[in-house]
């Protein structure tokens with residue numbers, strides 16, 4: 423059974439998460455989506471769109487399902503699977519989770535990645551953050567949650583650019599690039615974006631993104647480390663293919679070091695046998711590596727987002743596997 427991809431949509435209060443998701447749901451490709459939201463109705467669902475409901479899960483006319491988080495996200499994700507299994511809920515092939523605007527997504531990623539039952543049925547595809555061009559800079563300044571949301575995202579969506587000058591939007595984009603040098607920044611008006619542009623394999627596996635976490639173009643002057651910042655983003659390039667046993671050793675090195683200082687780690691490492699190993703971690707959780715058939719000439723990358731500078735002993739250990747730091751911190 424193939425695992426169901428999860429896209430986490432994070433972003434500060436009022437930054438346009440609901441607008442984005444509601445717009446995505448109108449697109450035919452997303453008909454089999456289950457949307458999980460924090461509060462009933464936050465997806466702004468027009469009641470005409472509602473077709474049926476079971477417990478607190480509602481079926482929208484376009485075929486999407488929408489449910490509210492009961493207890494915690496892990497319980498909800500397992501519960502909806504149980505509902506599908508016993509026929510109470512129609513099957514779904516994608517999950518979009520709208521997190522609370524004030525939630526720090528890093529612990530949430532940790533919970534997801536650490537739950538074996540969830541990870542057996544689902545896979546974390548990507549994290550999208552909406553950043554409000556009007557209020558975003560202040561939110562980043564005042565709220566560590568907003569800062570974390572921007573740092574851990576695979577894609578940053580700059581919303582409400584119609585309400586600010588191009589110079590202000592550029593200044594915020596530059597700031598975001600400083601916080602998260604590896605995520606592409608996409609301006610989105612009223613949530614209007616083609617699902618294909620946004621969803622899909624996710625950056626951890628998306629070696630072809632124009633300038634994503636795995637941007638390999640040396641002409642892109644990413645600033646990967648910021649001494650003045652509390653956090654650093656470090657990108658390591660794979661200079662060689664690896665054996666499965668090497669991946670186990672890399673996981674062990676990461677486990678020895680993971681902790682609350684680790685906001686997020688994502689990696690795609692090519693193996694000698696043509697597969698790739700996908701690594702993901704957040705906080706103290708290092709999810710067991712997943713092995714997939716790799717795209718030909720997959721460019722291996724590992725991105726570390728940590729509080730403080732990336733620890734030298736870990737970088738040294740990773741260097742032993744041919745993972746070389748991209749740029750100087």
Ligand SMILES: Nc1nc2c(ncn2[C@@H]2O[C@H](COP(=O)(O)OP(=O)(O)OP(=O)(O)O)[C@@H](O)[C@H]2O)c(=O)[nH]1
Nearest residue numbers: 434435436437438439440441523581582610611612
């Ligand atoms: N002008 C303008 N308004 C927008 C845009 N995107 C969203 N909005 C408006 O911003 C307001 C907040 O958007 P929401 O989608 O509810 O934001 P949210 O992140 O889901 O908010 P919370 O659920 O409170 O965290 C709504 O009134 C939207 O219509 C945009 O690109 N331009």
